[in-house]
Amino acid sequence: MTDTQTDVVNDEDIVDTPEQAASVAKAKSAKVEIIGGPPAGASTLVARDACAWFGDRLVLEGVDLTMPKGKVTALIGPSGCGKSTFLRLLNRMHELIPGAALDGEILLDGEDIYATGTRAQQIRMRIGMVFQKPNPFPAMSIQENVLAGLKLARLKCDDKDMLVEQSLIRAGLWKEVRDRLDSPGGALSGGQQQRLCIARSLAVHPNVLLMDEPCSALDPTSTRRVEETIDELRDIVTVVIVTHNMQQAQRVSDFCAFFLAEENKPGFVVEHGETDFIFSTPKDSRTLDYVQGRFG
Amino acid sequence: MFGSLLFAGSKCSLSASDPSEALSARSRFVPIDGALSLVSGTLVEEHPTGGAAEPASTVRVKRIVTEVPSAVDRRFNFITMGAGISVLVLLLLVGLFLLIQSSDALGQTGIFTFLTRTEWRTDVQPARIGVLGLLTGTVLVALVAVAIAIPFSVFCALAITEYSTAKRRKWLVGVVDLLAAVPSLLFGLWGFLYLSDKIVPISRWLSQNFGFIPLFKTQSDASLTGSIFIAGIVVALMVLPIITSVVREVFSQTPPGEKEAALALGGTRWGMIRTVVFPFGKGGIIGGSMLGLGRALGETIAVALLLPQVPQKIGESIHILQNGGATVSGFIANRAGADSFTTSGLLAAGLVLFIITLGTNMIASVVVSKSRSGAGVDI
Numbered sequence: 001m002t003d004t005q006t007d008v009v010n011d012e013d014i015v016d017t018p019e020q021a022a023s024v025a026k027a028k029s030a031k032v033e034i035i036g037g038p039p040a041g042a043s044t045l046v047a048r049d050a051c052a053w054f055g056d057r058l059v060l061e062g063v064d065l066t067m068p069k070g071k072v073t074a075l076i077g078p079s080g081c082g083k084s085t086f087l088r089l090l091n092r093m094h095e096l097i098p099g100a101a102l103d104g105e106i107l108l109d110g111e112d113i114y115a116t117g118t119r120a121q122q123i124r125m126r127i128g129m130v131f132q133k134p135n136p137f138p139a140m141s142i143q144e145n146v147l148a149g150l151k152l153a154r155l156k157c158d159d160k161d162m163l164v165e166q167s168l169i170r171a172g173l174w175k176e177v178r179d180r181l182d183s184p185g186g187a188l189s190g191g192q193q194q195r196l197c198i199a200r201s202l203a204v205h206p207n208v209l210l211m212d213e214p215c216s217a218l219d220p221t222s223t224r225r226v227e228e229t230i231d232e233l234r235d236i237v238t239v240v241i242v243t244h245n246m247q248q249a250q251r252v253s254d255f256c257a258f259f260l261a262e263e264n265k266p267g268f269v270v271e272h273g274e275t276d277f278i279f280s281t282p283k284d285s286r287t288l289d290y291v292q293g294r295f296g
Numbered sequence: 297m298f299g300s301l302l303f304a305g306s307k308c309s310l311s312a313s314d315p316s317e318a319l320s321a322r323s324r325f326v327p328i329d330g331a332l333s334l335v336s337g338t339l340v341e342e343h344p345t346g347g348a349a350e351p352a353s354t355v356r357v358k359r360i361v362t363e364v365p366s367a368v369d370r371r372f373n374f375i376t377m378g379a380g381i382s383v384l385v386l387l388l389l390v391g392l393f394l395l396i397q398s399s400d401a402l403g404q405t406g407i408f409t410f411l412t413r414t415e416w417r418t419d420v421q422p423a424r425i426g427v428l429g430l431l432t433g434t435v436l437v438a439l440v441a442v443a444i445a446i447p448f449s450v451f452c453a454l455a456i457t458e459y460s461t462a463k464r465r466k467w468l469v470g471v472v473d474l475l476a477a478v479p480s481l482l483f484g485l486w487g488f489l490y491l492s493d494k495i496v497p498i499s500r501w502l503s504q505n506f507g508f509i510p511l512f513k514t515q516s517d518a519s520l521t522g523s524i525f526i527a528g529i530v531v532a533l534m535v536l537p538i539i540t541s542v543v544r545e546v547f548s549q550t551p552p553g554e555k556e557a558a559l560a561l562g563g564t565r566w567g568m569i570r571t572v573v574f575p576f577g578k579g580g581i582i583g584g585s586m587l588g589l590g591r592a593l594g595e596t597i598a599v600a601l602l603l604p605q606v607p608q609k610i611g612e613s614i615h616i617l618q619n620g621g622a623t624v625s626g627f628i629a630n631r632a633g634a635d636s637f638t639t640s641g642l643l644a645a646g647l648v649l650f651i652i653t654l655g656t657n658m659i660a661s662v663v664v665s666k667s668r669s670g671a672g673v674d675i
Contacts, residue, residue: 128561131560138414139576148558
């Protein structure tokens with residue numbers, strides 16, 4: 001993979017021809033149906049008394065958190081406090097780690113995703129995930145990458161070209177790659193790869209999108225592009241983002257949850273609420289210390 | 297294997313070049329650029345001289361940094377280099393021995409005739425010997441073996457890397473390695489005394505249903521034991537551990553990020569394997585299979601026991617499902633200790649096998665190391 005390559009052109013610097021502009025406008029509003037895919041629209045995600053173990057070690061205890069529909073919720077807190085573990089609990093990626101266990105409930109529109117008889121694949125299709133390190137499938141072309149979710153979840157779509165265009169527009173990558181949809185996804189720059197991963201997740205029309213420090217491996221320009229993307233996604237999908245960057249949490253999120261783990265104790269949520277409130281007048285002094293950069 | 301050893305040795309020799317060379321490098325440079333780049337291998341073009349600050353007439357002399365190794369390093373380098381080179385020397389000696397010993401038979405028969413003649417008769421004067429009949433059998437047995445072993449190996453490797461808990465993984469790896477430790481004679485005996493009869497119905501079914509394929513045709517009165525097909529199955533058991541271990545190694549190198557990506561998109565484990573693990577491990581599967589092919593080509597005792605060792609012609613009379621066939625190594629094992637001319641002929645056949653297996657193994661290691669997945673895998 002070539003991580004060294006930088007974005008030579010930025011999406012917004014590219015001027016569309018009238019035909020291209022018309023095509024983008026059309027794709028933006030187009031309704032692409034995915035047969036067998038998740039129900040339409042964003043979903044509310046609720047964690048009730050969520051706990052997580054790795055082997056015998058309890059790493060997360062008693063998390064009650066509501067991630068409202070169509071909003072961006074940021075999970076903040078120092079390293080090792082269980083944010084990523086909590087995020088992975090939300091779409092059943094936690095159970096892939098040997099020895100992992102959990103307690104409590106995660107409700108997706110009121111239904112427990114860990115209920116007996118519920119398949120992890122069904123849940124992961126509805127709750128997409130973007131990882132810290134961009135991970136496109138390097139051997140696949142850009143187009144194939146975007147459509148990989150359909151193939152993996154065995155979904156059908158009547159207009160694949162439209163879906164590719166729409167997903168890439170939503171991820172803010174379309175203009176940069178529309179002329180080379182057949183070139184390999186691994187040849188893009190780091191920031192482009194991450195946006196390709198976002199497009200790939202969006203293509204299955206998930207109800208929730210989880211992002212695990214999506215910008216920590218990116219340069220400032222790419223970070224800004226991804227943040228703009230998150231901002232535009234608000235109407236389509238519920239976003240839950242883990243970030244170590246306080247400014248980023250402030251910029252992109254509507255709600256914020258502060259996680260903390262005291263020494264040799266499991267992580268927990270100190271407080272949560274609207275982002276403005278958490279960053280200005282939190283109830284807990286530890287929250288204030290953290291958001292003002294006094295520790296962590 | 298020895299390729300990498302040798303390479304390590306030659307690398308050492310570069311850095312261990314005589315300290316005096318470092319001193320003389322400065323003075324040696326000036327006239328010819330090319331000569332020096334050859335010595336160090338690291339030099340690039342001279343920096344273009346002349347800028348605003350310096351006059352254009354300044355002749356820049358590059359300083360070459362050369363490591364001066366300590367006595368301990370030099371001695372150790374000597375030993376490792378010696379070990380590396382001795383492997384190559386041994387290989388050359390074996391090749392040379394085969395060449396000299398076979399020159400009698402090759403000279404009398406002619407290399408081209410030897411390579412293209414099917415029959416092997418030492419009872420007529422002059423003797424009519426050729427390696428083609430043996431070679432056909434060898435390649436067919438090896439191909440049958442690898443064709444059977446590949447799917448088993450790949451699924452076995454998947455079972456180990458993707459579908460097992462840590463405990464079961466250890467256990468499975470142990471069992472597969474154990475298979476590699478069984479002497480090939482035992483495989484041969486087992487195949488001869490037990491398996492042969494059990495395979496006959498399968499052979500019959502294959503010939504009845506796929507008889508339209510020339511290779512699967514059988515003559516109506518032919519015995520179905522002692523066939524290339526059965527020998528191939530037994531040899532498959534022997535190459536299975538090799539292919540499995542290479543493929544397993546390659547699969548386990550699959551980037552975890554890509555695997556998680558596939559699962560997070562709603563893929564099943566099998567879907568993840570098809571989208572991520574197989575494309576990643578393609579080079580390893582091909583290389584591992586070729587390595588298995590190399591082993592299968594040289595397999596001796598089991599094949600000597602199982603096949604009648606009568607060289608066959610390509611075309612009409614070759615039927616992998618019925619009694620018949622010979623392989624180079626099996627044939628040599630059966631005829632060893634004959635008169636000097638026959639021995640020379642056998643060694644000539646051995647030389648041909650030597651070259652073919654060497655070539656196969658080399659291509660295999662190149663394929664594995666060139667692939668994205670095999671970069672970190674030694675075979």
